[in-house]
Amino acid sequence: MQTPRTTPSRSAKRVHYDADIIHPILDEALFCTVSYAVDGQPMAIPTAFARSGNRLYIHGSVGSHFIREIEKGGPVCISIMLADGLVLAKSAFNHSVNYRSVIIFATAEKVTDEDERMEALALITDHLIPGRWADLRPTTDSEMRKTTVLAFSLAEASAKVRTGGPGDDPDDVDLPTWAGVIPLKTMRLEPVTADYSQGIALPDYIQQPN
Amino acid sequence: MQTPRTTPSRSAKRVHYDADIIHPILDEALFCTVSYAVDGQPMAIPTAFARSGNRLYIHGSVGSHFIREIEKGGPVCISIMLADGLVLAKSAFNHSVNYRSVIIFATAEKVTDEDERMEALALITDHLIPGRWADLRPTTDSEMRKTTVLAFSLAEASAKVRTGGPGDDPDDVDLPTWAGVIPLKTMRLEPVTADYSQGIALPDYIQQPN
Numbered sequence: 483m484q485t486p487r488t489t490p491s492r493s494a495k496r497v498h499y500d501a502d503i504i505h506p507i508l509d510e511a512l513f514c515t516v517s518y519a520v521d522g523q524p525m526a527i528p529t530a531f532a533r534s535g536n537r538l539y540i541h542g543s544v545g546s547h548f549i550r551e552i553e554k555g556g557p558v559c560i561s562i563m564l565a566d567g568l569v570l571a572k573s574a575f576n577h578s579v580n581y582r583s584v585i586i587f588a589t590a591e592k593v594t595d596e597d598e599r600m601e602a603l604a605l606i607t608d609h610l611i612p613g614r615w616a617d618l619r620p621t622t623d624s625e626m627r628k629t630t631v632l633a634f635s636l637a638e639a640s641a642k643v644r645t646g647g648p649g650d651d652p653d654d655v656d657l658p659t660w661a662g663v664i665p666l667k668t669m670r671l672e673p674v675t676a677d678y679s680q681g682i683a684l685p686d687y688i689q690q691p692n
Numbered sequence: 693m694q695t696p697r698t699t700p701s702r703s704a705k706r707v708h709y710d711a712d713i714i715h716p717i718l719d720e721a722l723f724c725t726v727s728y729a730v731d732g733q734p735m736a737i738p739t740a741f742a743r744s745g746n747r748l749y750i751h752g753s754v755g756s757h758f759i760r761e762i763e764k765g766g767p768v769c770i771s772i773m774l775a776d777g778l779v780l781a782k783s784a785f786n787h788s789v790n791y792r793s794v795i796i797f798a799t800a801e802k803v804t805d806e807d808e809r810m811e812a813l814a815l816i817t818d819h820l821i822p823g824r825w826a827d828l829r830p831t832t833d834s835e836m837r838k839t840t841v842l843a844f845s846l847a848e849a850s851a852k853v854r855t856g857g858p859g860d861d862p863d864d865v866d867l868p869t870w871a872g873v874i875p876l877k878t879m880r881l882e883p884v885t886a887d888y889s890q891g892i893a894l895p896d897y898i899q900q901p902n
Contacts, residue, residue: 487733490757512775512778512876513773513775513789515725515727515736515771515773517725517727517734517735517736517769518734519729519732519733519734522729522732522766522767523697523729523767523769523797524727524728524729524734524767524768524769525727525769526725526727526736526769526770526771526795527771528771528773528791528793530789556732557732557733557734558734559727559733559734559735559736560736561725561736561737561738563723563725563738565722565723565878568722568820568821568880570821570824570898572828572829572889573828573829573831573835574813574814574817574824574825574828574831574835575831575832575835575838575839577817577820577824579723579740579820581738583738585736587733603784604784607784607787610778610787610789611778611780611874614780614784614787615784617869617870618782618783618784618869619782619783619864619867619869621783621784621785622785625783625784625785628785629785647884647886647887648886650886650888654829655888656888657829658892659827659828659829659889659892660827660885660889660892660893660894660895660898661885661886661888661889661892662883662884662885662886662889663883663884663886664821664880664881664883664884664898665880665881665882665883665884666722666878666879666880666881667878667879667881668775668876668877668878668879669876669877669878669879670778670874670875670876671874671875671876671877672875673872673873673874673875674857674872674873674874674875675870675871675872676857676858676860676871676872676873677857678860678865678866678871679782679869679870679871679872682868682869682870682871683870684870685870688780688870688874
C-alpha cells in the first residue's frame, strides 16, 4: 500500500505495491533484516521468516533482547533484498544492481493462539526447506514455551525492482569497454550429512535442483 | 570493539570483535543494509559498500532522502549477513543457520576530500567487480557533483559466526530423520553482454571462477 512511509524519494518507477509482485519476493528470499529503534538508536537483526497470506512471521527465543524489544509493539522496518545481478555499464556512474527488494513498515503482534504459533513454525521451517516439517518429530510443549512467534501485517509493504541491462549515456555506448550483466544466484550445494546421521538417505524434498 | 551496544543478549560465544574475523566478512559480502531512525521510525536500505582499513564507504545520489538523512550524523546500524548453510536437525527446534554476520554502530561522516571520494568510488566498484575501475573511462566532475560519499568507522563493529553441523538433543540423535547441512553460496552465473556491447570480449577480470 502506498503511504508516505512507503513512497520513495527516487526511482519511483521501480516501486510496486501489488501483492503479485511483493509476495513472490518474500517467498523466494530466505532471510529478512528486522530494523527497530531503542531510544532513537537503530538496531538490525537478520532472521528467518515466512509469509502466510498478508502476514509475515518470525520467531525467536523468549529470552532474546531483540524479540522482547520488538514485541512491545514499537515501529519496525523489515527489509528483504534478492540480488539478481551486477549491472556493468561503460561508466562507473551508470553501474547498477538488478535486485528485487521489499520494505515493510509494521509493528509486531505477539501470536498467542497455540495453533497459529505451531503453524507459523511449520511455515518458517518449510520456507527454508520445503517439505521438512512433515519429516520431523512433533515439537514439544517445552520447546513451544521457549519460543516467541511474532506476526507483522504486510499492509504497508512495498517492493522495488530493477531488471535489465545497463543504461549508458549516449556518448559512452561506443566505448570499447565490455558492458552487460553478471547474474547472481544463491545456490544450494551438495548436502553434508551429520556424523550421527550417516546411513540415513537424503530425503527427496532435499534433492531438489538448486 | 565490545561496547554495551555490541554485546549480544544471546549466543555470546558466537560473537567476535577482531578485525581478522570482521574484515573478511565485509570484503566477501556484496551488499549491506543501512538502518537509521527518523523520529523513532526505523528505516532500512540495502546498498553497495566497500571497506578500506577500519572504514566502510557507501555512496548515493546527492538527492536521495536516505543519504540526506544519514549524512546529518544520526546513529546508524549497518548489518551484513552471509548465509553459509541451512542446518537441519532432527527436531524443528534445533534447526539453525550457518552464517557470518557483522553489525556496525556508527554515524556517517560525509567525505569531502575529492581524492578520498574518488578512491571510495573505485573501492565500491572494485568490491563488486574486482578490476573493473581500471577498465572504465574517468568519472566526470559532473558525475562527482551528483554523488555523495559517506564513511563509517568500524570501531564499534562486531561479528557473529555459526559454523558446523546440527546440535541435536541426546534423545533425538537416533531418530531416523536425515540431519546435516545444506550449504548455500551466492554464485556468479554466465555474463550477459549488453546489446550495444556485442563483439567486445569479456574481460579477464570477469572470467573469474564463481
